[in-house]
Amino acid sequence: MRSTPGSADVADEALLALDDLRVTFDTEQGPVQAVRGVTLDVRAGECLAVVGESGSGKSQLFLACLGLLSANGQTLGSARLQGVELVGATERSLAALRGARVGLVSQDPMNALTPHMKIGEQLMEFVLDRGHMKTPEARARALELMRSVGIAEPEARFEQYPHELSGGQRQRVAIAMAFMPGPALLVADEPTTALDVTVQAQVLDVLRQLRGQGLTTVLITHDLGVVAGLADRVAVMYAGVVVEVASVVELFESPRHPYTAALLESIPRLDAKPGARLASIEGQPPRPQERLQGCPFAPRCPGARERCRASEPRLEWGAGRASACHAPLPGGWAA
Amino acid sequence: MSTPLLEVRGLRVDYAGSGFLRTRRHTVHALRGVDVELGEGRSLGIVGESGCGKSTLARAVLGLVTPTAGEVSWRGWTIDTSDRARMLQMRREVQVVFQDPFGSLDPRMTAGASVAEALDALEGVTDAATVRSRVAGAFRSVGLDDGFASRYPHELSGGQCQRVAIARATVVRPRLLICDEAVSALDVSVQAQIVNLLADLSRRQGIGLLFISHNLAVVRHLCDEVAVLYLGRLVERAPREALFATPRHPYTRALLAAVPAPDPRVASRLGTVALAEEGAGLSPAAGACAFAPRCPHATETCRRQRPEIEPAGDGTVVACHRWRELATV
Numbered sequence: 001m002r003s004t005p006g007s008a009d010v011a012d013e014a015l016l017a018l019d020d021l022r023v024t025f026d027t028e029q030g031p032v033q034a035v036r037g038v039t040l041d042v043r044a045g046e047c048l049a050v051v052g053e054s055g056s057g058k059s060q061l062f063l064a065c066l067g068l069l070s071a072n073g074q075t076l077g078s079a080r081l082q083g084v085e086l087v088g089a090t091e092r093s094l095a096a097l098r099g100a101r102v103g104l105v106s107q108d109p110m111n112a113l114t115p116h117m118k119i120g121e122q123l124m125e126f127v128l129d130r131g132h133m134k135t136p137e138a139r140a141r142a143l144e145l146m147r148s149v150g151i152a153e154p155e156a157r158f159e160q161y162p163h164e165l166s167g168g169q170r171q172r173v174a175i176a177m178a179f180m181p182g183p184a185l186l187v188a189d190e191p192t193t194a195l196d197v198t199v200q201a202q203v204l205d206v207l208r209q210l211r212g213q214g215l216t217t218v219l220i221t222h223d224l225g226v227v228a229g230l231a232d233r234v235a236v237m238y239a240g241v242v243v244e245v246a247s248v249v250e251l252f253e254s255p256r257h258p259y260t261a262a263l264l265e266s267i268p269r270l271d272a273k274p275g276a277r278l279a280s281i282e283g284q285p286p287r288p289q290e291r292l293q294g295c296p297f298a299p300r301c302p303g304a305r306e307r308c309r310a311s312e313p314r315l316e317w318g319a320g321r322a323s324a325c326h327a328p329l330p331g332g333w334a335a
Numbered sequence: 336m337s338t339p340l341l342e343v344r345g346l347r348v349d350y351a352g353s354g355f356l357r358t359r360r361h362t363v364h365a366l367r368g369v370d371v372e373l374g375e376g377r378s379l380g381i382v383g384e385s386g387c388g389k390s391t392l393a394r395a396v397l398g399l400v401t402p403t404a405g406e407v408s409w410r411g412w413t414i415d416t417s418d419r420a421r422m423l424q425m426r427r428e429v430q431v432v433f434q435d436p437f438g439s440l441d442p443r444m445t446a447g448a449s450v451a452e453a454l455d456a457l458e459g460v461t462d463a464a465t466v467r468s469r470v471a472g473a474f475r476s477v478g479l480d481d482g483f484a485s486r487y488p489h490e491l492s493g494g495q496c497q498r499v500a501i502a503r504a505t506v507v508r509p510r511l512l513i514c515d516e517a518v519s520a521l522d523v524s525v526q527a528q529i530v531n532l533l534a535d536l537s538r539r540q541g542i543g544l545l546f547i548s549h550n551l552a553v554v555r556h557l558c559d560e561v562a563v564l565y566l567g568r569l570v571e572r573a574p575r576e577a578l579f580a581t582p583r584h585p586y587t588r589a590l591l592a593a594v595p596a597p598d599p600r601v602a603s604r605l606g607t608v609a610l611a612e613e614g615a616g617l618s619p620a621a622g623a624c625a626f627a628p629r630c631p632h633a634t635e636t637c638r639r640q641r642p643e644i645e646p647a648g649d650g651t652v653v654a655c656h657r658w659r660e661l662a663t664v
Contacts, residue, residue, distance in 0.1 A: 053522035053523065053524060053525075054493070054522055167385075196384035196385055196549065197384065197549055197550070197551075197590060197593040197594060198384065198589055198590065198593045199384075200593065200595075201592070201593035201595070204595070222522060222523060223523075223595065224523070224597050225594070225595030225596065225597045226595050228595065228596060228597050228598055228599045228601075229595055229596065229599070231599075248599040249599050249600065252597070252598060252599050262524065263523060263524060264597065266523050266524050266526070266527035267523060267552075267597045268526075268527070268530070268550065268552035268553045268555065268556050269552055269597060270551065270552050270555060270579065270591065270594055270596070271596075272552075272555070272556070274555055274556075274575050274576060274579060275555075275556065275557075275575070276556060277531055277534065277556075278527035278530050278531055278556055279527065280524060280525075280527035280528040280531055281524040281527070281528075282528070284492045284494055284495065284525065285492075285522070285524075287492070
C-alpha cells in the first residue's frame, strides 16, 4: 500500500520507489530499528539528497535496497527499481543489479579501488567480466569517462596504481568506475566527506556536470552545504524516518519541520557575523536502540506540545512537499 | 607589550623516514618555517588542507616533536624537553582536544575517573573531596550533569564524549587549549554546541585557543586571528575581519570559495573553482612558490622565486608576489 498521495501523479516517473521500507538489526541488546518505515520516490533525472545526522538511517536505507546490509540486518517493505522488486530478491539478482544498473560511490575511494590493480584494469574489470564490452570498447569508454570526471592525462593514469593518485583523483576514478556499465542510478554516500575542501569543490563540480547530463542521483550526506549546490529535492531523515521532503529551494527558504529549520540554523556560514554564536539544537538525536514515544524530535523541539509527546506524526504530503510534524512551521523559521 | 602566551619562530620540522617497503629514503618537510603568536586569552585558527603541517604545529607546541630549526616559546620560555619540571608545568598549562572523541578516552574508565586522572597526573590532586568538587565543576562547565561522571565512553554520544574530553582538558585550568579538528567528526547540530562551548570557556576562563581546522566557516565563528598554511609554510596570517573581508593570498581565496554555500540560489551559480588538481606532478620546483603549480595567477616569477612573507596592511602578513595587484581584481 503506497501511502503518499502526493506521489501518485509522479508514480510513472519514479525510477526507484521505496514503500514503507524498514531495516532492523539483530543485536545483543535485542532488535534495533535503523529505518522505521520510509516511503520515498527517486524520480528519473533528478538528484535527490538524503540528509541526516549519524544514526538517522540514511545510509542503511539505500544499502538495504542494494542488499548490502551486514549479516544481522533485515529488510521489510518494498523497494522497486524500474518496477523490479528488490526486497527479498536473491543475492544473485541483486549482485547483477549492483554495478550494472546502480552505481555506488562511497566515502572512502580506497575502499572502492583494489590496491594491486592498475586503474585501467579496475575500470574495465566489471564490463569485461560480464561480457558487456570487449577490451577496445571498454578502454575507449574508460578513457572517455576519466576525461569527463576531470582526470588529466587519462592514458597515463590508466597504467598507474591507486596509491600513485591523490585522494581527489581516486574519488574521480571511483565515480568513473561507477559509470562504466551505464547505470540508471548513481548512489553517492558521503562522496566528498573524506576530501579536502578545495578537492571537495572540484568533485562536486563533477557531480554537478553529470547531473546536467540527466543522470539520476541519490546523494546521501550530512552536509547541507553540499546539498544546496547539487540537489533538486531533499529528504531529511531523523531517527529512522523521513521528516521532510521538499525542493531544495523550498527546503532552504521555508523549512516546515523544526528539525530541518534548526539544522539549517546550525550550519557555520561564511556570511554570518564574525564571532557570532551558532544556533544549536540542544540534546542529542535518540540512539537507535532507544524506545521512542511520540515524535522522535519532540525532546529537542522548541515547539513541542502534549500531542507531539503522545503520538508520532506521519509524513503528510501537500503541494509536492511533505513534512512529519504536528505543528509544522508556516513559512520557515524567520516567518 | 606583555610576553605572548605562545610564540612560534621560524619553526621547521622534518620527519626522516623510509619509503614504501623501504625502497627509498626520503625526508618529509612537515613545517618549513612558520611564525605565529598567540596572546593570553586570544584564539588563533590554523587552517589548511591535509599535509599542510597544521597537526605537526600542534605537536611541536606540545613538545611532542623536536623542531629541526626555529623555536617554540611558552610564556617566554623556549620549550626544552630536557627540563622535566618546566615541561610538567607546561603540560598542565597546555591542554589538547583531538578529533576522535572516543579515541581520546580510556574505554575502561568512567568519564569521571578520566577527568580525575588528569587532576592527579598534572596537579597531584588526590584528596577525594577536592577531586569530587573539581570534577563536578569541570562537568558543569561543559554542560554535563553529575550523572555523566559514572558513565563509560561507550554509553556516551559523540558530542557527550567530546564534552568529557574538554572537561578533562579544562579541569587542570590550562592557559591554552589546542583543538586539533576537535569538531570535525561531530554532527552539524552537535558541532554547533561544541563550538559555542569552546567560545564560552575561552571567554569565561580566559583560556587561549589554538584551533586547528580545515573548516573556515567554523574558524570564522571562533577565532580572533587566522593563519593559513600551505605545504608547511605560512601563506597568510590575518585578524579575522581582514581575512574574511579581503583575503590576500590566492590560496586563502580558493579555500573560502570552496566552502559550499548553504544557499541553493548562490551555490547553483558558482562555477568551477579555478584551482589545478592537487597531487602527483604538481610538486613545486625548488625555490619556487609552493602554491604556484595550482595557482590561477602564477607567473614566471612565482615559478622561479619563493615570495617572502611581508606585511600587507590591516595587521595581515602574506607570502605572495602578486597580492597588491590581485587586491584590485
